Amino acid sequence: MADPQTPEGSRWNFSQSFLTNFQSSRSDLQTCIQQATQSGTASKQTLDSLNLQLAQLSKNIVDAAGSIPKFDQRNCESQLKEIEQSLERLRKASSPASKFAFKRKAREATQPPSNVSTASATGSVAPKSSLTLSSYTMKLVTPRDLPDPETIAPELRSELSIIDLDSCILNLLNVKQYEISALHVRDVKNSILLLPVLEGSIILHDLTNCVVVVSCHQFRMHSSQNIDVYLSIQSNPIIEHCSGIRFGPYPSAFTLENDQHVPGLAVQDFSHIKSTPSPHWCMLAEGAWKSSEDWQSILTLDAIDLERVLQQALPGV
Known part of the structure; x- marks a missing residue:
């Protein structure tokens, strides 16, 4: 094991900590997607939350570039790609996306100003998490x-x-x-x-x-x-x-x-x-x-x- 007092040791400690946290977060996200998939479709709020978790995991990998071994980085990116594909399948099953054909669609008259839910059970507005x-x-x-x-x-x-x-x-x-x-x-x-x-x-x-x-x-x-x-x-x-x-x-x-x-x-x-x-x-x-x-x-x-x-x-x- 590398000496934690050296730069190599510090990098090794960071790498091990990052991989442990990444795998934990990845597993949690994968479980959430699997649960949503089993129900057949997912609500817009659920999809937004899953997308945010995926974006955060992706950001973490990018930020860690150069501080973790390239093999581990490629492995994390590969795992993330599989999750992206699972989430994309769930998104399509929940709200099929139209192909790019420039077909005019009716305006979304009832769409709220933001795609993040803010109302609490009592009807009051709560601070958003993102x-x-x-x-x-x-x-x-x-x-x-x-x-x-x-x-x-x-x-x-x-x-x-x-x-x-x-x-x-x-x-x-x-x-x-x-x-x-x-x-x-x-x-x-x-x-x-x-x-x-x-x-x-x-x-x-x-x-x-x-x-x-x-x-x-x-x-x-x-x-x-x-x-x-x-x-x-x-x-x-x-x-x-x-x-x-x-x-x-x-x-x-x-x-x-x-x-x-x-x-x-x-x-x-x-x-x-x-x-x-x-x-x-x-x-x-x-x-x-x-x-x-x-x-x-x-x-x-x-x-x-x-x-x-x-x-x-x-x-x-």
Whole structure:
């Protein structure tokens, strides 16, 4: 056993503690999914809770990268992937997701402002345990869909989880009342994400055919395909298990100070640890950048224009 007083010993102790906690949390989540699956379907509140637990486990793995052995990290990621598949099957059984075909859907007239339950048994509003947007299809999502800041504990207003969006435009450029500094994004496809300026990090998992606009201190993307990223960042972006990722500069239309139009962005691809250029990402050609008019049409669109804008703006359409 390594000497705990040495750096190697400290790393070993952290690794053992992390793996013990991870396996315990993973087992608990797996049991919850199995129980929900046995009942046939799960409520929206249950799915939200399961998604949040999964997002937290994923964040823990990302945060521990470099401090645990690569074999253990791959093993944890593999176990997490199996849970993701189980949860996806449960989600589809509970509320079948439509395929991306730009078929107009009726507006959700009875959908509450937020997909997180806040009412107690007595009808009073209780503080929420997290800030989350989840489970939207073919919708224009704006700050109005976030819960009232007063219903979120102050210490939890800085982290936002965005989970399970399909064919949506999400515009959160102006959410100053929440002081969001970190974002966790998972299971998003065929969508445009206009995200707030972050002093901290953004971690994205399992995105497909999307446009992402964000300014942040740290950017990490995992298991995603066919994504256009318009980015302002002070550090090097990180991608892993990704393909078809194109990076462009943060849009000047959004008047960000210290805008970075750096053509030689140094992206770290953890799936291509070689001296040769990574085949998984490239810089978006200047001629392919969206114009100020393009961004303005996205910012000012009405919900009825949603599918038209998606047809024009998404990478794979």
